Amino acid sequence: xxxxxxxxxxxxxxxxxxxxxxxxxxxxxxxxxxxxxxxxxxxxxxxxxxxxxxxxxxxxxxxxxxxxxxxxxxxxxxxxxxxxxxxxxxxxxxxxxxxxxxxxxxxxxxxxxxxxxxxxxxxxxxxxxxxxxxxxxxxxxxxxxxxxxxxxxxxxxxxxxxxxxxxxxxxxxxxxxxxxxxxxxxxxxxxxxxxxxxxxxxxxxxxxxxxxxxx
Numbered sequence: 424x425x426x427x428x429x430x431x432x433x434x435x436x437x438x439x440x441x442x443x444x445x446x447x448x449x450x451x452x453x454x455x456x457x458x459x460x461x462x463x464x465x466x467x468x469x470x471x472x473x474x475x476x477x478x479x480x481x482x483x484x485x486x487x488x489x490x491x492x493x494x495x496x497x498x499x500x501x502x503x504x505x506x507x508x509x510x511x512x513x514x515x516x517x518x519x520x521x522x523x524x525x526x527x528x529x530x531x532x533x534x535x536x537x538x539x540x541x542x543x544x545x546x547x548x549x550x551x552x553x554x555x556x557x558x559x560x561x562x563x564x565x566x567x568x569x570x571x572x573x574x575x576x577x578x579x580x581x582x583x584x585x586x587x588x589x590x591x592x593x594x595x596x597x598x599x600x601x602x603x604x605x606x607x608x609x610x611x612x613x614x615x616x617x618x619x620x621x622x623x624x625x626x627x628x629x630x631x632x633x634x635x636x637x638x
Contacts, residue, residue: 444519467510468548470546475580478569487563495528498531499528509545534555536562536563615636616635618636
């Protein structure tokens with residue numbers, strides 16, 4: 424009998440644990456990532472700017488990563504989102520195509536210029552949407568930007584921190600600085616997920632102990 428390698432075994436196990444589909448009200452992590460009923464979904468075939476990423480429009484810098492996340496949050500709102508699994512990534516997340524109110528979320532993000540087709544991972548089906556966004560100068564195409572996959576290659580660039588639909592940050596508390604009593608407060612402040620070493624991180628927010636709270 425041929426045994427699976429440890430790496431392949433982990434991949435097979437992760438795939439088996441991710442459902443074929445999930446429906447529910449979603450939490451927006453960043454411009455191309457959602458979470459529904461505890462299932463993390465990376466949108467298939469698209470790549471949005473990282474949460475901390477900045478682009479340029481009308482001669483000024485703006486937070487294109489935050490803009491993408493806010494646009495996604497506005498689209499899904501408090502409505503039910505359905506995501507169908509296309510794959511499972513190396514982090515154990517569902518890679519899926521999602522719809523809300525009859526609109527395909529993946530394609531909509533590209534059509535509005537908030538994400539690019541991720542050609543390396545099946546994004547060729549969205550190239551027509553990208554052409555329309557370019558012609559209309561929507562979103563990223565209204566200015567200049569670095570492709571998110573190139574942005575991530577530079578270790579000097581800030582990592583993504585996730586950008587839910589946000590309010591203003593909570594005030595500092597105590598000698599440790601910002602403190603959140605729970606994940607709802609962190610999400611309301613627009614700082615979730617919060618990582619070890621970042622203001623507001625606490626073990627009570629990190630239930631699985633992976634160094635990232637309020638995922």
